[in-house]
Amino acid sequence: MQFISYQRIDPHNSWLLFLKDVFSLLSIFYVTAYIIIPRWFIRGKFLLCLLWLVIIYAWWSVLTYYSAVLTLHFLSPAERLTDYLQFMIDKGILGAFRISSITDYLLDFIFLVAFPLTVKIVQSFMSIRNVKVNLELKNAELELNNVQLELAFLKHQINPHFLLNTLYSIYVLVSDKDDRGEQSMMRLSGMMVYLLHESNQPEIELNREFQLIRDYVELERIRYNESLQINVNLETDDAHCTIVPLIFFPFVENAFKHGPRTSVSNAWVKINISVKNHILYMHVSNAYRELPKPQNYVGGLGIQNVRKRLELYYPNRYTFKTSSEAGIYSTELRVDLLEKENKDQ
Known part of the structure; x- marks a missing residue:
């Protein structure tokens, strides 16, 4: 999805931005999926999760800024892509947190991470539910076996x-x-x-x-x-x-x-x-x-x-x-x- 969107802007010089999104998404997803979700989100530590959202948003915005600088400096992007990159450079390294531009940055960030992280969160809850169900079934089976043993003893x-x-x-x-x-x-x-x-x-x-x-x-x-x-x-x-x-x-x-x-x-x-x-x-x-x-x-x-x-x-x-x-x-x-x-x- 990211690749297609960048191809529409500039099919020849947007690959650096695409690599930036791939790298940032991989780092954000795997740390969030296998550390943050099981240790914080599932256990109800939502303030820490909120802090983590701020951290990964900042991480993504910093990568976005430097990828814009590199693309504009070393490549020859089309006019449409140049305007997009210049906009990010003008907002500075903390442009993602400026009131005037936070909406544009935030929409791009949500578009990037929302789908994979939502799937992982749902999968985690389903996995926990399955573990609980299996544990309940095992406990019920153990209880039944215990009763059967007691009944055999009684007989x-x-x-x-x-x-x-x-x-x-x-x-x-x-x-x-x-x-x-x-x-x-x-x-x-x-x-x-x-x-x-x-x-x-x-x-x-x-x-x-x-x-x-x-x-x-x-x-x-x-x-x-x-x-x-x-x-x-x-x-x-x-x-x-x-x-x-x-x-x-x-x-x-x-x-x-x-x-x-x-x-x-x-x-x-x-x-x-x-x-x-x-x-x-x-x-x-x-x-x-x-x-x-x-x-x-x-x-x-x-x-x-x-x-x-x-x-x-x-x-x-x-x-x-x-x-x-x-x-x-x-x-x-x-x-x-x-x-x-x-x-x-």
Whole structure:
């Protein structure tokens, strides 16, 4: 564009002015693009950017003045170009800052630098935006991977004592040719299938989660015989209601893990879970007796895992609390499922 404009004035003697514009534009562009924009402009240091504009404007004007002097002194420019060069020489080396001529100089300067610098500024902002988007995607991916790892940990943290004692109970039932042995084996098999395969889904039907709890409770009932009082109430007014898998199981497992620690005659577990009008209520309680914990005891990982998953999948839509008083340990959970369904739609 600069070359064409100079060719119209003088096709034979304007090359020095063209080289001046190329040199000044290269120096202005690359310093501005790779130093000023990332270090000052992007970081909001606009006063420094304004100062830089004054500096590059002065730099360009000085080069313009001396290129005019050289062209007029060593070349034989046409009349039209001579008038243009003489005008710049008459205004002096600081002609670009004189009130009478600043408009002419400023228009030439803007014509020279505005387009390339605007493209670079837009490109810089787009690059920053892309970096932020990629960072957000990576953070989301890391968060998802973290949740998947936690879920995998949760699925494999079923009390090994439960599995061992349940297998032994099933063995005794099968040895005695008790019909409950076959039923118990099917329940345990169903639990394993659910934990290893079905629970990988983001959400699952509530009835399937209920079935996992029923199977677990019945196996515990066989394990403790009549020594543990168990009361279970699972109901929903929506057969197709879905929920994040394995939300209830850690609380139910904890109730059986800690409830029977009381005296055999006073051990009990109560499980109440219901969904009404898209509001989920859970109340799990058990008889409780505080026992001294071994040194370096680490517990409660399953509950912490569930808290994280509740915060991830139901943020600001759930309430969760636990209490331990008068020999009763209870856990209460309330989740608004309707709001999540509306957002998904």
